[in-house]
Amino acid sequence: xxxxxxxxxxxxxxxxxxxxxxxxxxxxxxxxxxxxxxxxxxxxxxxxxxxxxxxxxxxxxxxxxxxxxxxxxxxxxxxxxxxxxxxxxxxxxxxxxxxxxxxxxxxxxxxxxxxxxxxxxxxxxxxxxxxxxxxxxxxxxxxxxxxxxxxxxxxxxxxxxxxxxxxxxxxxxxxxxxxxxxxxxxxxxxxxxxxxxxxxxxxxxxxxxxxxxxxxxxxxxxxxxxxxxxxxxxxxxxxxxxxxxxxxxxxxxxxxxxxxxxxxxxxxxxxxxxxxxxxxxxxxxxxxxxxxxxxxxxxxxxxxxxxxxxxxxxxxxxxxxxxxxxxxxxxxxxxxxxxxxxxxxxxxxxxxxxxxxxxxxxxxxxxxxxxxxxxxx
Amino acid sequence: xxxxxxxxxxxxxxxxxxxxxxxxxxxxxxxxxxxxxxxxxxxxxxxxxxxxxxxxxxxxxxxxxxxxxxxxxxxxxxxxxxxxxxxxxxxxxxxxxxxxxxxxxxxxxxxxxxxxxxxxxxxxxxxxxxxxxxxxxxxxxxxxxxxxxxxxxxxxxxxxxxxxxxxxxxxxxxxxxxxxxxxxxxxxxxxxxxxxxxxxxxxxxxxxxxxxxxxxxxxxxxxxxxxxxxxxxxxxxxxxxxxxxxxxxxxxxx
Numbered sequence: 001x002x003x004x005x006x007x008x009x010x011x012x013x014x015x016x017x018x019x020x021x022x023x024x025x026x027x028x029x030x031x032x033x034x035x036x037x038x039x040x041x042x043x044x045x046x047x048x049x050x051x052x053x054x055x056x057x058x059x060x061x062x063x064x065x066x067x068x069x070x071x072x073x074x075x076x077x078x079x080x081x082x083x084x085x086x087x088x089x090x091x092x093x094x095x096x097x098x099x100x101x102x103x104x105x106x107x108x109x110x111x112x113x114x115x116x117x118x119x120x121x122x123x124x125x126x127x128x129x130x131x132x133x134x135x136x137x138x139x140x141x142x143x144x145x146x147x148x149x150x151x152x153x154x155x156x157x158x159x160x161x162x163x164x165x166x167x168x169x170x171x172x173x174x175x176x177x178x179x180x181x182x183x184x185x186x187x188x189x190x191x192x193x194x195x196x197x198x199x200x201x202x203x204x205x206x207x208x209x210x211x212x213x214x215x216x217x218x219x220x221x222x223x224x225x226x227x228x229x230x231x232x233x234x235x236x237x238x239x240x241x242x243x244x245x246x247x248x249x250x251x252x253x254x255x256x257x258x259x260x261x262x263x264x265x266x267x268x269x270x271x272x273x274x275x276x277x278x279x280x281x282x283x284x285x286x287x288x289x290x291x292x293x294x295x296x297x298x299x300x301x302x303x304x305x306x307x308x309x310x311x312x313x314x315x316x317x318x319x320x321x322x323x324x325x326x327x328x329x330x331x332x333x334x335x336x337x338x339x340x341x342x343x344x345x346x347x348x349x350x351x352x353x354x355x356x357x358x359x360x361x362x363x364x365x366x367x368x369x370x371x372x373x374x375x376x377x
Numbered sequence: 378x379x380x381x382x383x384x385x386x387x388x389x390x391x392x393x394x395x396x397x398x399x400x401x402x403x404x405x406x407x408x409x410x411x412x413x414x415x416x417x418x419x420x421x422x423x424x425x426x427x428x429x430x431x432x433x434x435x436x437x438x439x440x441x442x443x444x445x446x447x448x449x450x451x452x453x454x455x456x457x458x459x460x461x462x463x464x465x466x467x468x469x470x471x472x473x474x475x476x477x478x479x480x481x482x483x484x485x486x487x488x489x490x491x492x493x494x495x496x497x498x499x500x501x502x503x504x505x506x507x508x509x510x511x512x513x514x515x516x517x518x519x520x521x522x523x524x525x526x527x528x529x530x531x532x533x534x535x536x537x538x539x540x541x542x543x544x545x546x547x548x549x550x551x552x553x554x555x556x557x558x559x560x561x562x563x564x565x566x567x568x569x570x571x572x573x574x575x576x577x578x579x580x581x582x583x584x585x586x587x588x589x590x591x592x593x594x595x596x597x598x599x600x601x602x603x604x605x606x607x608x609x610x611x612x613x614x615x616x617x618x619x620x621x622x623x624x625x626x627x628x629x630x631x
Contacts (some may be wrong), residue, residue, distance in 0.1 A: 029490075033497060062505065093571045097564065293400075342519065345476075
């Protein structure tokens with residue numbers, strides 16, 4: 001069993017302090033703190049010496065070394081010299097090695113000023129910086145789009161098609177599930193009220209209009225933000241960590257064209273398709289409720305939907321979904337490109353991509369709804 | 378500390394390493410004595426790093442055994458294996474520091490998990506380990522904020538956090554300038570001498586091999602087995618195998 005270690009100090013002369021190390025100085029036990037001798041060291045004053053007696057020292061490891069290292073720091077603050085000659089040879093050698101490289105001047109960090117005023121200031125600077133980053137990113141993306149349409153953009157067709165597959169076909173299962181359920185929920189919410197007037201058939205109007213004008217596009221947008229927008233941020237963020245983006249830059253390939261453009265194009269192209277698909281699935285969900293729970297015949301339900309939802313309502317959803325696609329792709333790629341060089345930075349980029357995308361989808365939805373209202377669209 | 382004890386610390390017997398059907402190396406037999414600096418060398422792609430990953434329990438041998446003292450790594454329960462491996466520290470090729478923690482926190486994590494030390498002591502030990510690798514004052518830096526060579530040294534400080542009996546190094550001097558590489562070699566030797574640590578180094582840096590290697594094993598990718606074991610200098614002087622001679626003289630002889 002490891003016995004405790006002990007520390008004894010003797011004032012040999014006014015300028016010389018002896019520290020005796022007794023017992024097992026290992027990490028396995030509780031070690032004395034340097035603060036126990038700090039008063040003695042201060043009392044020595046400038047020019048004093050500390051000598052060591054290790055005759056009764058039975059074993060040692062980093063515990064002793066860390067103690068002596070801290071003592072050394074204390075000693076140099078009070079201009080006291082440590083005479084290591086009484087210590088075991090291994091200890092002497094390791095300490096000499098540790099003190100060989102002096103602490104680099106200015107390396108140690110000052111604690112951050114975190115008063116309220118400083119926090120507000122930092123926040124403002126950060127907002128200003130990220131605003132300009134976003135503007136620059138969107139600007140670069142616009143230039144890249146211009147180059148794409150004049151056929152000069154450096155992107156690989158294969159990348160584009162892979163992304164189209166990722167944003168399109170592979171998203172279908174989850175879009176099916178969510179939209180079907182949203183249609184179903186909408187139908188139930190309306191049906192309870194409508195049944196009071198014997199007007200269950202208007203479930204078709206409610207679900208049809210709701211899905212076509214807003215819910216289809218919004219559900220598709222939110223699913224894609226969580227699914228593909230997050231993936232964009234994680235992919236580009238990891239590439240940033242691995243210096244893959246730097247490698248593209250040094251080869252003279254603009255990462256915006258090579259990485260961001262195919263993702264933006266794929267997402268913007270596929271989003272209207274996903275939206276139409278979500279609309280239809282939602283209507284199907286509503287029909288399941290209408291037919292299953294409220295005795296409406298399938299034919300009647302479909303006819304009612306056809307009458308109550310003219311095609312221009314679908315167009316409204318399609319326009320919105322295109323905007324959502326752009327938002328999701330830009331948020332995902334922007335956060336990925338801004339990513340820092342650590343694992344947690346990738347995590348932050350991914351979270352931020354999803355949150356930003358969803359916020360902007362809702363804001364965009366509100367703005368477009370108001371515009372469409374005044375345009376009688 | 379362990380000065381004169383010369384018993385085998387790690388023994389590799391009849392080891393075959395394979396990924397499914399693809400054999401990397403077969404019939405490896407060598408032992409590493411307590412407190413020596415042992416080099417695993419060989420050309421690129423011969424399975425040096427794979428051997429290291431077997432020795433630190435990340436990969437399971439297809440055949441054969443790896444013994445720590447007299448305990449076979451894969452004959453014991455996972456808990457016991459974890460316990461055995463806790464006595465070993467590993468410096469990975471690129472440092473493998475946890476990027477979301479500061480250097481001090483990187484070193485503190487194993488201490489916090491496996492010792493009863495107070496926060497003050499953990500801080501002191503971390504400060505000392507960083508000073509030992511020449512990084513005094515860098516406690517509060519994140520890995521991304523320091524250079525590659527410094528990351529490597531911080532990785533060494535973390536590997537040494539628990540005062541391991543065995544230290545494994547995967548290509549310690551890769552990516553370091555000659556002077557930093559030399560300093561790291563000195564540090565490796567000093568640790569071996571002062572703390573009695575057994576040190577296993579995977580490398581193909583000739584300068585390091587001759588400067589620090591007390592014993593070594595030479596792996597060959599072509600024949601998929603070891604060609605020789607022994608002190609590198611003796612190998613160079615006595616070998617009649619043209620492959621080893623060519624390797625140890627940078628292709629200038631043999």
